[in-house]
Amino acid sequence: MFEKYKLMMSLVVLTSSLGQVMAEIPECSSLNGRRCKDIEVVPYHKATNVELEISIDQSSVEIGKTVEFQFRSNQEGYVSLWDIGTSGKVHRIYPASPNGDLKVEANHWYGAGGKGESYKYKIIGPQGMEDVYMIWSVTPDLQPQESDYQTATSLTKDIEVVMDRKQATSQQWATTKVTFQVVDPTRPVTDTAPPENTVTPRSNQVYILAMGANVEPLTKTNHDAEQFANNFKKFFKVADNNVKFIQNASRKDFRGAVAQLVEEVKPDDLVFIFFSGHGYMLTDDNGDETDGLDEVFVMYDPTQPGAGSEEQMVRDDEYAQWVKNLKTSKLVTVIDACHSGGLQKGTTATGAKVKFYPGKKLKTSPPAEVKLRKGYIQKDMAGGIDSTGDSLGTDLEVKGVILAAAKEDEYALEGNEGGIFVTTLLQQFSSIQTDSSLFDIFQSTKQQVQQVTNGQQTPTIVGKEGIVRDLKAE
Numbered sequence: 001m002f003e004k005y006k007l008m009m010s011l012v013v014l015t016s017s018l019g020q021v022m023a024e025i026p027e028c029s030s031l032n033g034r035r036c037k038d039i040e041v042v043p044y045h046k047a048t049n050v051e052l053e054i055s056i057d058q059s060s061v062e063i064g065k066t067v068e069f070q071f072r073s074n075q076e077g078y079v080s081l082w083d084i085g086t087s088g089k090v091h092r093i094y095p096a097s098p099n100g101d102l103k104v105e106a107n108h109w110y111g112a113g114g115k116g117e118s119y120k121y122k123i124i125g126p127q128g129m130e131d132v133y134m135i136w137s138v139t140p141d142l143q144p145q146e147s148d149y150q151t152a153t154s155l156t157k158d159i160e161v162v163m164d165r166k167q168a169t170s171q172q173w174a175t176t177k178v179t180f181q182v183v184d185p186t187r188p189v190t191d192t193a194p195p196e197n198t199v200t201p202r203s204n205q206v207y208i209l210a211m212g213a214n215v216e217p218l219t220k221t222n223h224d225a226e227q228f229a230n231n232f233k234k235f236f237k238v239a240d241n242n243v244k245f246i247q248n249a250s251r252k253d254f255r256g257a258v259a260q261l262v263e264e265v266k267p268d269d270l271v272f273i274f275f276s277g278h279g280y281m282l283t284d285d286n287g288d289e290t291d292g293l294d295e296v297f298v299m300y301d302p303t304q305p306g307a308g309s310e311e312q313m314v315r316d317d318e319y320a321q322w323v324k325n326l327k328t329s330k331l332v333t334v335i336d337a338c339h340s341g342g343l344q345k346g347t348t349a350t351g352a353k354v355k356f357y358p359g360k361k362l363k364t365s366p367p368a369e370v371k372l373r374k375g376y377i378q379k380d381m382a383g384g385i386d387s388t389g390d391s392l393g394t395d396l397e398v399k400g401v402i403l404a405a406a407k408e409d410e411y412a413l414e415g416n417e418g419g420i421f422v423t424t425l426l427q428q429f430s431s432i433q434t435d436s437s438l439f440d441i442f443q444s445t446k447q448q449v450q451q452v453t454n455g456q457q458t459p460t461i462v463g464k465e466g467i468v469r470d471l472k473a474e
Contacts, residue, residue, distance in 0.1 A: 050136060050171075051074040051075075052134055052136055052176040053072050053073075054132065054134045055070050055178060056068070056132070056180050059180050059181065060183055061181070061183065062123065062182075063123050063125040063182060064122065064123065064124075066121055066122050068111065069121075069132060070109050070110065070111050071094075071109070072108060072110065073106065073107075074106055075136070076105050077103075077139075078138075078139065078142070079094070079102055079136050080092055080094060080102055080144065081093050081134055082132065082155065084152050084155075086125065086182050089150060090150070090151065092144070092147045093132070094110075096119040102143060104136075126182070127182045127183055129182070130182050131177050132177060132179075134175060134176050134177065137172060137174075138172045139172075142163065142173050143162070144158045144162065145162065146158065163240055169226070169245065170244055170245045171245070175241070204268050205242055205266070205269045206236050206270045207238070207243075207269060208228075208229050208232050208238055209258070209271070209273045210228045212224055212225035212248065212276050213297075214247075214248055215277060215298050215306065215308045218277065220414055220415075220419065221277045221419070224276035224418045224422045225274060225276055226245050226247070227423075228334070228422055229244075229245040231426045232272055235473040237474045248300040249275075249300055250300050250302055251299045251311070254299055258323060261326060262322075262326055269330065270332070271400075273333045274334045274335070274422075275335050275337065276335075276336040276418075276419050277297065277336075279337040295315070296314060298313055299313060320398045323400075329399060329400060329464075330400065331401070332403065332467060333402045333403070334403045335404060335405060336405045336419035336421045398463065400464060400467060401461060402462040403425075403459070404460045404462055405421035405422075406457045406458055413457055420449055421459055425442070428441050428444045428448065437471055438468040439461075439469040441473075442461065
């Protein structure tokens with residue numbers, strides 16, 4: 001832990017205050033073998049549109065020495081810095097004054113405790129590893145409400161309360177941190193290591209990645225993804241920092257988000273990946289498809305908004321390879337596009353919008369035009385996505401289980417409120433019995449979708465359905 005003091009303070013006052021602080025031996029510290037600090041409980045949240053940087057002028061600091069920090073954001077907003085001391089207590093160190101300005105400009109470096117700053121930060125110990133968290137938000141009311149907390153857990157609870165009360169989206173806040181070592185020159189550095197039996201095992205985590213891609217004429221896919229993320233977060237008690245919602249996701253967004261999951265997810269964690277958007281077919285590029293066509297996700301092209309492009313598409317084979325690297329087998333892929341169940345060229349309800357991308361500039365031809373029900377959009381990716389037990393090679397099977405919007409000979413539809421499949425799925429969650437599994441909820445969703453579409457859209461499960469049979473909302 002370190003304390004702040006104004007440069008104008010007298011030496012007498014400074015010495016007196018430091019003597020009192022340094023004389024205290026915290027109840028939880030490495031000096032007496034007890035440890036209450038738990039950094040893992042503080043939310044780590046990386047918004048896709050925000051890049052945060054924070055640095056310290058030295059990685060190891062002796063008790064009694066001063067430190068300084070620099071930080072920046074690539075987006076304007078509001079920033080606070082929080083020291084989680086070796087004692088376990090939490091203090092806001094930026095802004096230093098209670099009513100200080102949190103506003104920051106984009107790509108501007110700010111200092112805390114450095115040359116020209118009104119406050120310096122002196123380390124007071126005890127020795128151990130110390131962390132400083134940077135919290136960025138789009139508005140000041142999304143920042144933690146207090147200036148000090150007894151524990152990191154208290155800070156976490158405050159953040160969760162604020163984000164929930166303000167209904168903050170995943171793009172409206174972000175965090176990062178820097179870690180440094182506090183060294184007591186009078187004691188061996190090895191004393192800082194806590195006893196092995198004090199380490200609390202990491203509990204299994206739940207992660208959600210939800211993506212939409214409003215490629216014409218679809219207009220509700222981002223709404224679908226956001227509703228999926230918000231509701232599944234509530235249903236399965238998912239931590240804010242484990243939820244990522246990406247609107248108008250590009251191929252780069254998709255791949256980057258899965259790569260982040262590969263880094264963070266541990267064995268036995270549960271992962272939900274949701275996509276709402278168009279599907280398409282490209283000529284099979286590796287001979288694994290019986291129909292000679294690869295099924296693809298039509299991602300958003302930021303260079304030509306509203307239009308799709310082959311460069312932005314993600315083949316089913318690619319997706320299978322990306323998620324293959326996840327350390328867990330508990331992957332539930334939910335896709336509100338016809339490709340997810342192995343969908344092929346076929347008929348559907350009349351008068352609806354089509355979720356199969358027309359693809360006039362692409363290499364392959366879409367299936368023949370079909371008549372749709374009035375007020376609906378077809379949203380299929382014909383041809384079928386491979387999953388465990390259904391593909392020609394195990395290397396290309398999609399891990400886990402897929403909840404598909406429709407069967408292989410049907411189209412999935414988008415209505416005025418969003419995708420028929422995901423909208424119905426979320427509605428069924430709100431009316432379930434407490435002991436219902438995700439499999440039970442899916443079966444109820446299937447019946448409702450068939451009824452709404454006059455039997456022309458049938459959601460289906462592909463892969464290891466035992467995962468969803470064992471899964472219940474909390």
